Amino acid sequence: MTEPDFVAETDEGTQKLAPRSQTGAEELRREVGAVLRRPESHPPPDASLDLERTGDDTMIINMGPQHPSTHGVLRLMMELDGETVLRTKPIIGYLHTGMEKTGEELTYQQGATNVTRMDYLSPLSNELVFAMAVEALLGVELPPRAVWMRMLLAELQRVSSHLMWLATNGMDVGSTTMMIFGFREREMVLAFFEKTTGLRMNHNFIRPGGTAADLPDGWEDDVELICDTVSERLGDYDELLTGQPIFRERMEGVGSISADEAMALSVTGPILRSTGVAWDLRRTMPYLAYDQVDFDVIIGTYGDNFDRYAIRLNEIRESVRMIRQVLERMPLGDYRVQDKKITPPPRARIDESMEALIHHFKLFTEGFKVPEGEVYVAVESPRGELGCYLVSDGSGKPYRMHIRAPSFVNLQALPVMMRGGLVADAVATISSVDPVMGEVDR
Amino acid sequence: MGARAPRRRAPGDAALTTPLQAEHLFPDRGDYLDVVRARRHEGFELCTDLCAVDYLLHPGRALPEATAPERFEVVVQLLSIEQRRRVRVRVQVPESDPTLGSLWDLYPGVEAMEREAFDMFGIRFTGHPDLTRILMPEDWEGHPLRKDYGVGRVPVQFKEAPGPR
Numbered sequence: 001m002t003e004p005d006f007v008a009e010t011d012e013g014t015q016k017l018a019p020r021s022q023t024g025a026e027e028l029r030r031e032v033g034a035v036l037r038r039p040e041s042h043p044p045p046d047a048s049l050d051l052e053r054t055g056d057d058t059m060i061i062n063m064g065p066q067h068p069s070t071h072g073v074l075r076l077m078m079e080l081d082g083e084t085v086l087r088t089k090p091i092i093g094y095l096h097t098g099m100e101k102t103g104e105e106l107t108y109q110q111g112a113t114n115v116t117r118m119d120y121l122s123p124l125s126n127e128l129v130f131a132m133a134v135e136a137l138l139g140v141e142l143p144p145r146a147v148w149m150r151m152l153l154a155e156l157q158r159v160s161s162h163l164m165w166l167a168t169n170g171m172d173v174g175s176t177t178m179m180i181f182g183f184r185e186r187e188m189v190l191a192f193f194e195k196t197t198g199l200r201m202n203h204n205f206i207r208p209g210g211t212a213a214d215l216p217d218g219w220e221d222d223v224e225l226i227c228d229t230v231s232e233r234l235g236d237y238d239e240l241l242t243g244q245p246i247f248r249e250r251m252e253g254v255g256s257i258s259a260d261e262a263m264a265l266s267v268t269g270p271i272l273r274s275t276g277v278a279w280d281l282r283r284t285m286p287y288l289a290y291d292q293v294d295f296d297v298i299i300g301t302y303g304d305n306f307d308r309y310a311i312r313l314n315e316i317r318e319s320v321r322m323i324r325q326v327l328e329r330m331p332l333g334d335y336r337v338q339d340k341k342i343t344p345p346p347r348a349r350i351d352e353s354m355e356a357l358i359h360h361f362k363l364f365t366e367g368f369k370v371p372e373g374e375v376y377v378a379v380e381s382p383r384g385e386l387g388c389y390l391v392s393d394g395s396g397k398p399y400r401m402h403i404r405a406p407s408f409v410n411l412q413a414l415p416v417m418m419r420g421g422l423v424a425d426a427v428a429t430i431s432s433v434d435p436v437m438g439e440v441d442r
Numbered sequence: 443m444g445a446r447a448p449r450r451r452a453p454g455d456a457a458l459t460t461p462l463q464a465e466h467l468f469p470d471r472g473d474y475l476d477v478v479r480a481r482r483h484e485g486f487e488l489c490t491d492l493c494a495v496d497y498l499l500h501p502g503r504a505l506p507e508a509t510a511p512e513r514f515e516v517v518v519q520l521l522s523i524e525q526r527r528r529v530r531v532r533v534q535v536p537e538s539d540p541t542l543g544s545l546w547d548l549y550p551g552v553e554a555m556e557r558e559a560f561d562m563f564g565i566r567f568t569g570h571p572d573l574t575r576i577l578m579p580e581d582w583e584g585h586p587l588r589k590d591y592g593v594g595r596v597p598v599q600f601k602e603a604p605g606p607r
Contacts, residue, residue, distance in 0.1 A: 266551030
């Protein structure tokens with residue numbers, strides 16, 4: 001590929017939402033989501049497109065990227081008719097830092113530090129999917145304690161992520177109380193993470209081959225306290241929000257999407273479940289030891305904002321239920337695989353043994369080699385299917401690391417959900433998609 | 443489609459439990475759309491992922507006999523909710539003509555993913571309604587995830603080091 005070719009390929013056109021006068025019927029059909037209601041035997045009535053509407057009646061406005069309710073640097077271009085949203089186009093990339101490219105430069109040991117920064121509200125899920133992909137290529141089998149520890153951490157992470165969502169969603173619909181509540185409880189989980197991993201976020205704790213350390217002494221009491229407090233306060237949230245007429249009025253019937261539309265748009269996670277499709281990878285394609293714990297998959301009926309709220313609220317309950325089971329059944333033993341090729345020697349041995357020091361140094365400077373191959377591994381993150389496609393060329397660094405970010409795909413559902421709604425509801429709808437821009441832009 | 447009872451496995455293999463049992467398909471570029479369409483009608487409702495790989499520096503990868511390796515490869519992950527199965531479609535795209543039919547007609551959800559593959563690798567998806575850059579700025583030159591795209595570095599500046607004079 002020569003340089004002039006690059007230059008020739010730079011004029012790709014605008015990413016912006018074009019005015020109605022410059023938009024063809026096919027383009028318009030896509031932007032209003034009419035293409036989702038295929039098959040062709042039931043073509044959408046063109047009347048819904050308002051093809052004869054001129055640009056004079058409508059206005060295109062920008063929401064974001066600095067708008068406080070867009071959860072980061074999401075920019076939405078909306079075409080409005082008065083207060084009604086007609087078309088929406090999410091414009092992303094403001095947080096793009098080339099993390100997939102960076103991932104090719106880091107060894108498998110270092111890779112977890114990179115992926116953990118993608119979904120900053122649920123970093124342990126990212127580490128988990130990356131570690132599982134590397135382990136699948138290596139073909140190592142983890143000791144049971146590592147598996148159950150990962151499950152404990154992943155479920156605690158889901159609790160903290162959903163609490164954060166409840167907090168910001170409460171804020172978006174005008175309940176500052178809920179925001180304080182959500183952050184308060186999330187802080188308990190983060191304090192436990194800090195005790196366990198050393199950091200509140202971006203832990204780099206789940207690594208290929210197990211975890212970085214064992215759980216701290218007395219972790220059972222901490223987790224027990226988190227479970228008790230969270231499950232007790234979930235009742236408070238119910239009282240504050242679930243039955244409250246103003247909140248229901250804001251959420252019910254707003255931003256709805258059908259199961260067919262959601263599946264056509266590759267949407268996963270709570271949004272897909274809110275339409276009544278019982279698809280949860282923990283249940284349907286179990287990984288770790290999720291097939292050995294009891295939990296329910298929460299599904300909705302209407303696919304509206306309220307269903308998504310109720311699903312997330314009740315998923316916290318299910319996670320707490322799972323955490324209690326993990327607490328009872330946590331196996332003893334090693335927290336990482338005892339394979340000298342991938343596991344560094346224990347810290348205490350480094351002071352005594354020259355070989356251990358060399359071994360440690362080699363592992364952390366060169367990393368370990370992973371057999372050639374490619375693999376796709378998916379886990380259920382709080383936002384949906386989080387996948388990792390990893391290609392190895394047999395060296396110490398991934399040849400290609402692609403993260404299938406749930407928020408990135410779920411954002412495509414936004415124009416469908418917002419169409420025909422009010423601008424004021426747009427804020428609640430954006431919030432109910434739960435996009436994390438670090439993950440969207442990577 | 444209710445939530446069924448979880449499948450039980452032998453206790454021995456509880457540790458590495460990833461749904462890796464994906465079926466692989468290696469269609470030609472010409473058959474690609476037909477192969478995916480056939481799968482779509484078989485009940486693969488979701489296209490969970492579409493990404494590209496640049497095999498410039500790793501040409502000797504394992505491929506079936508009939509498939510000639512090319513520089514680019516587009517990897518599509520299909521998922522059937524009904525059958526709980528995954529299928530991985532890997533299609534070779536040559537460097538000289540990096541074009542491929544768009545899956546947008548079959549799975550509207552690939553819109554953003556194909557734009558990302560275009561943005562990062564310069565693969566053109568014919569039939570895509572709005573093939574513009576998605577993560578990089580509109581006026582960016584080059585496609586950053588290609589292997590011959592240089593990684594930019596900011597040199598570390600030390601206080602005592604002699605600066606540019």
